Amino acid sequence: MASKMASDDFDDQFLTCPVCMLHFRDPRILPCLHTFCKECLKDWATKQQPLECPTCRTQVSLPDQGVDGLRTNFYVNNLLDFAAAKKGTEPGVPCQVCEGGQGEAKSWCKDCAVLLCESCVAMHRKIPGTRDHELVPQEVMKEKKGAERFQRKRHCQKHKNQELVFYCETCKALVCTACTVIDHRPGKDHNPVEIATVAQKKKETLQELLQGINPRLQEIQASIKEVDSKISKLIPSKEVATEQAKAYFRQLADLLQKREKDILSQIDEQCRADGKALQTKKEAIEFEMAGLTSAQSFCQQAVEQGSDVHILEVGNQVQARVETLLAKQVDLESNWSEFQFVENMAVADFAEGVKDLGGVKTKVEVSKCKVVVKAAVQGFRCAAILTTMNKDGRSCTTNSKAVTVNMKDPSGTILRTQVQVKNGGVWEISYVPKVTGNHRLEVKVNSQQVPGSPFDITVQSRDTPVLTIGKVGSGVGELIRPIGVTVDKDGNIAVVEQGNKRVQIFDTVTGHSLKCFPVDSENPYGIDVDSDGRFLVTSWGENYGIRHYSEEGKLLNTFTPDCMIHALGVGVLPDGRMVVAGGVQESCLLLTHDGRLIREIGKAWLQDPSFIAVDESRGLIFVTDTDDVLVFDLEGEFKFSFGEEGQGEGQFSSPTGITLDQAGNIIVVNMSDGRVQVFGPDGMYIRTVATVKGGKPYGILLTHDGYIAVACYEGHCIELYRYN
Known part of the structure; x- marks a missing residue:
């Protein structure tokens, strides 16, 4: 939303629904504070369950009335009214009541939100139901004034001719003067208060929340800068590690050429894995910043430009959204450290362990890695879950060649296994046991046994509870x-x-x-x-x-x-x-x-x-x-x-x-x-x-x-x- 509502300051994009790309029609606010046309939301809700915000992908729990129960964005309606009123100052714009039959538009009715010609204005003032409506003449519309001059008046749903001027604190509802006499009479059950008093308190609360957003944004921006810095070091790290590996393997000549290619492949894959992880981290942090920025803008507009009614309509929702964002625990650490080539064996000692020569040192701390062994049943696809961890005990990615698995059945026969990364640092080790009895699973990361490896797995028959x-x-x-x-x-x-x-x-x-x-x-x-x-x-x-x-x-x-x-x-x-x-x-x-x-x-x-x-x-x-x-x-x-x-x-x-x-x-x-x-x-x-x-x-x-x-x-x- 625009931070100001000056006559020629706001951008047309603020009046455009992100789904249909047309001017809003009956704009409704989601709990994440993003606004869409009511019909666009209804159509969106039929295509996915549960409903997610089309902009920020936040999962939305609709009220019992569905999309119809969402609050109307009166701020957007006011902007649309403002745009329509300003258009009425242009020559040749027809009256929206007689459709130009009596002449050009000369006034704007704040209660009906329509442009009127002089004849329709005269008729408007004669009809009992509209004679008290507030009309803005063309001369005033041409002035360089803010859109607040064109805000629609809000009327009671029960008493159509009564404007909402009170707020029942007990019922948390906007009411008119007639309601305070009938349904919300002051007493032990109801406490109607003038809306200006309640709105001012809500503005003060929202203003305090606004003060907490900028420090959080600065923290997130600093984290993004740090991630960018680490991304910039990826290629230099790769180049340094590559040169170290080449220098080492040149000493081993033909016997080590295959191993050299393996290590270079690990380095490339580690770079890609880290790059993808860092990019994902950056996107996640930018996503949090986008949510805060959006909430900040909405909150600021509500405080600075919203009417009292608007403040009371959306204040609690804005407060809940901002408090939720500020209280949300966001991991801003990139948890990335530069990898480097490591000589695991001296050149003179390579003869008996060619397969173990060289390696890529990553952020994985093997001693922190965990394996969860699930119940195994003969003839079924079974699995164990490996989580690769860094030194802080957090899951982290590594390249697929760093994980090696070996499984044997009770007779010592090697069982075919498959290792597949699920997400982040989580790996699924799957196999299909052909016999019952004790099987042994060995899991290594960077050529080192993970804690607990080798694991004893008892494979049961399908009639035995796992x-x-x-x-x-x-x-x-x-x-x-x-x-x-x-x-x-x-x-x-x-x-x-x-x-x-x-x-x-x-x-x-x-x-x-x-x-x-x-x-x-x-x-x-x-x-x-x-x-x-x-x-x-x-x-x-x-x-x-x-x-x-x-x-x-x-x-x-x-x-x-x-x-x-x-x-x-x-x-x-x-x-x-x-x-x-x-x-x-x-x-x-x-x-x-x-x-x-x-x-x-x-x-x-x-x-x-x-x-x-x-x-x-x-x-x-x-x-x-x-x-x-x-x-x-x-x-x-x-x-x-x-x-x-x-x-x-x-x-x-x-x-x-x-x-x-x-x-x-x-x-x-x-x-x-x-x-x-x-x-x-x-x-x-x-x-x-x-x-x-x-x-x-x-x-x-x-x-x-x-x-x-x-x-x-x-x-x-x-x-x-x-x-x-």
């Missing part, structure tokens, strides 16, 4: 009658414990308990996570219902619609709608995000529904029943069913937990015999994954890294089996 979480008890990490499971937004396992009446969150790699929170119900059962990462927990019996919890476990709402008498399995759609299975009522309920009934599903088909999986892409609901799985669409129409009672392939023995994989395949566990079976999207049997060892499996889920987690009700644990 990880068992929990044991019977009420302590941290212990479980009593786990029943419902889901994956939270961070990929951790969230489990409902019927015995301990709580939800406990576990790390999927280590199995360690991360946190837990109580559930206020006698029989908690199902659990799912909405698109904002909040938990929904169902329960039956006394205090039945659906409870909505924050990520931290704070109870937000309890839904007990009249149509519900039993709440078991639950599934949440991306738009917040819920599908709940009710065993006693022999149906499923499709509910709004706030618990209101949309429709009952499966009333004539279901006998004892327990768990639910929702395929939102196809609009289908999968429900486990007494001895089969029934499928309905979201309109409640029965589509098909599959399975029958029995112990054979594709047959069910008290099916309970159900989930879907990314291909739309359906995964179902039998409570009676523990078999976990996979069916195609059409219900055709594909395979049996495993047979659960713990007693009475109920809820199941598929983790982000390809494991099936099963809640073992009588085993008081969660068992993980490899799926893909």
Whole structure:
């Protein structure tokens, strides 16, 4: 936004939407303080979920009303009015009411924001609804005055002829004089104050925030300068290291030519890796500076040029944005040190170790590197994760030739491995073990063993759980009658414990308990996570219902619609709608995000529904029943069913937990015999994954890294089996 609103100072770019590149139409402000046309934002929101700001890529959580609920940028509207009013001073501009039929524009109505000719001005002053409107004559419009002269008046939505002149501090709402008599009468429940008083306080708060931006910008600019300086040293460092390597390898003649090429390749790759990392760092820092600069400009405009109404409209939003940016912990260190060529061996001692001759010394501190070994299953693609670290214990990049891996099976046979950089200094070491038993993995960086190498990895058969979480008890990490499971937004396992009446969150790699929170119900059962990462927990019996919890476990709402008498399995759609299975009522309920009934599903088909999986892409609901799985669409129409009672392939023995994989395949566990079976999207049997060892499996889920987690009700644990 422009810092001034002088008549010929502001640039047309400030009136242009960055999406459609046209003048703003109904401009709306995102939480990051960037402004776009309302229709452009609506179109943008249909193309991506979750919504990201088109300018700064900040993830946006829209209000319940969607884009319509975003605040209007009245500052931009004022600029547009100002531009329109100034245009009215030009000869030949037609009246916007009679469209030039009565003459040229001579005045500007601040209330209607239109240009009027003399005849329309006279009519405007005669009509009761507009006679009190403030008109700006052409002579005033021609003056070199600021746009503040053309700000629209804001009127009450309820009392259309009343201007907003008060601010109810209790309700945090702008109100008119009539509102202070009716809906916001001063007293214990309401405290209307003249807007000028409140606006001045908000201006002072924003002014204080502005003072903190410049020092932060200077710090970021200094960091960018430092990164630029280090980038400038990359090529000289490469040249010096190259000359050192050439001088060294010239002494080794033909025997060392191949090694020489390897080292030169490492140097080039290190230069590219460091250059890319430094450039990425620079871009990240510039991104932070851009956010601060944008917020600074917006905040300054609001303080210097915004009306009282505008200040109160956007003040809290501006304050929250600036405070968030100033409080954000930004790593401004480039963490780069010059690399150089190192002679690992004297010329006289090279004969027995040609492969180890020379190397590229980088910022990687091998003693700080870490390897996380994941559970391995015979016949599946398995992985270990290497993180290369610098001396400060931060992940850092290096060239691919610096990482070497060797793996052997129990017989000593070398197993083929693949090393692939994932991001930054994180590397995936993948392999497919052909036999069970103890395997040995050796990992080196810069020809040195990383701490813990070689690693012993026990490869298990596919019917053996790769990880068992929990044991019977009420302590941290212990479980009593786990029943419902889901994956939270961070990929951790969230489990409902019927015995301990709580939800406990576990790390999927280590199995360690991360946190837990109580559930206020006698029989908690199902659990799912909405698109904002909040938990929904169902329960039956006394205090039945659906409870909505924050990520931290704070109870937000309890839904007990009249149509519900039993709440078991639950599934949440991306738009917040819920599908709940009710065993006693022999149906499923499709509910709004706030618990209101949309429709009952499966009333004539279901006998004892327990768990639910929702395929939102196809609009289908999968429900486990007494001895089969029934499928309905979201309109409640029965589509098909599959399975029958029995112990054979594709047959069910008290099916309970159900989930879907990314291909739309359906995964179902039998409570009676523990078999976990996979069916195609059409219900055709594909395979049996495993047979659960713990007693009475109920809820199941598929983790982000390809494991099936099963809640073992009588085993008081969660068992993980490899799926893909």
